[in-house]
Amino acid sequence: MTPPSALALVPFVSVANMMRLIHAIGPRSAVADMVGYIEEDFRRWKQFDKTPRVAAHSEEGVIELMPTANDELYGFKYVNGHPANMKRGYQTVTAFGVLSKVATGYPVLLTEMTLLTALRTAATSAMAAKYLAPEGATVMAMIGNGAQCEFQALAMAEICGIKTVRLYDIDPSATEKSATNLQGQGLDVISCATPEEAIAGAQIITTCTADKRNATVLTDNMVGAGVHINAIGGDCPGKTELHPDILHRSDIFVEFPDQTWIEGEIQVLDRDHPITELWRVISGEKSGRENANQITLFDSVGFAMEDFSALRYIRDQLDKHPYFDELDMLADPDEPRDLFGMLQRSSAA
């Protein structure tokens, strides 16, 4: 059989190759680079086709496609969310993604995105905190010590100068796992027995719990003036983490309002409640934190453009770090109309 032409081959980054790539770059450098890519895309927000994700809900969970595009590139992520998976030895969330050229429609990257999403979520949180956290913040409370926890800690250390991370999880073994993993990363890591203990002295409070219902991870009296809340866990209808009173005392920043009104903490608010789009802050059109006493809240649900930025970043790395395979994924007959002839000749060969 004639080998496929180069046009027909799509670079594929497996999980193993993604880990090699992250180590080759360094996890903290990778996050820092990714913040640059996400900021670049948030600054040119208006150039993107934006659409809420396309979700297929079932009793067991959800499968979503998250597409977005600018004039040059098109990207989408496939991601599932299945809370009962963990009991069966499967991941709750797995993901993969594709980046394509708009001009030809040809994919130029297929990659695992479970690890990549962990990095881009942490990078997005750190990017928001850069504009919203109080000046000189050095302590972060981390409520919820699941898969995202360590990535958040590293990103906040790298981008915002966080020196101390105070961990709390309803399951102490999760806290222990995160504390062990964060050893030797240049951070003071303090395991706490209660959420109240975790937030003591923290200028940044990150909530990232997995409960699939309206929970109250933070109550109103726990949040004092001058903190930045990085709320990641409330990310689908019926799933929130903060007491509504906190929302009323905070200045709220969001990614894509059409999606956040449905999936974020603000789903419990009236639709005329003031919110600020983060891209307006990053492009300099609106201000982020204005004073030391303000409570800022980044109501993060994860947006397709962040995946787009992450895909774009990985694609750019493949010239320097050849950690990919090439997949023969696109049929490429010599004469485009001769698909059947290609099939016939493959039999003869």
Place this chain on the structure above:
Amino acid sequence: MTPPSALALVPFVSVANMMRLIHAIGPRSAVADMVGYIEEDFRRWKQFDKTPRVAAHSEEGVIELMPTANDELYGFKYVNGHPANMKRGYQTVTAFGVLSKVATGYPVLLTEMTLLTALRTAATSAMAAKYLAPEGATVMAMIGNGAQCEFQALAMAEICGIKTVRLYDIDPSATEKSATNLQGQGLDVISCATPEEAIAGAQIITTCTADKRNATVLTDNMVGAGVHINAIGGDCPGKTELHPDILHRSDIFVEFPDQTWIEGEIQVLDRDHPITELWRVISGEKSGRENANQITLFDSVGFAMEDFSALRYIRDQLDKHPYFDELDMLADPDEPRDLFGMLQRSSAA
């Protein structure tokens, strides 16, 4: 590095493996099997989540995601359409697809779909013709001799007993290509110089041209009583192949009306014009062809459920024909919450 667990591996059918698989089964048998899968899914139409495709349009073309699901399986196809690609040595249309389990959200198949779409489109046409073509039809006219042409001819021969194919294309070299490819397939193949010559004596007229505008491949006086028109080429807004007068004389059958009203031949009709959903014919709820003089028209635009059936068919073949690779596409830490630990340990290994 520890090898990934079986859960993390996704079977991948490359273009080369798809060709091996089709030859192992036999192209005509593969089409016949696929008709069975598509019929099975059309019969249980109401069990599916149906949504019009999600399209990203640009000046150069379109990139689409076509998802659908039933209670058990979720599938989507990525497909592009870029008319200018051919000049650059790229394919106008390429595609790949994914099938997943609804219960876990885990992909169970990633496959090329350019060849597979050619097969499923031909299988869908033949399935419709089985219910709509006049009894004893033996001659098909094939207007437009591009990539789909030979697949249509074989499917109509296998499913409907067509013995003679009369070819016409505005480009004689396309006709020559198809005629050469169809040698030795047990069909009388007649190359024609005009569309009028091609339709002489044909009981089935298939139109499959690539022009991206409202064209008139068939005029009203060309279509006599008692024929079945299999209209494949009119498949996006502004792209039709038939003179509107033909539509008014035909009984029209469609896949998914929400999509066909936008993309099919019927886009030029008033929305109250009667049409019949093909699934109602296949499930026995409505009749197909009722008499010998009727003109039936299958206004085919291609629907996600046909891709779902094709994905399901290929997935079922992999037990018998192991023409696939396994991709390490899903991150699978031993402890689901320990994604960061998995990354760290990969560095040590």
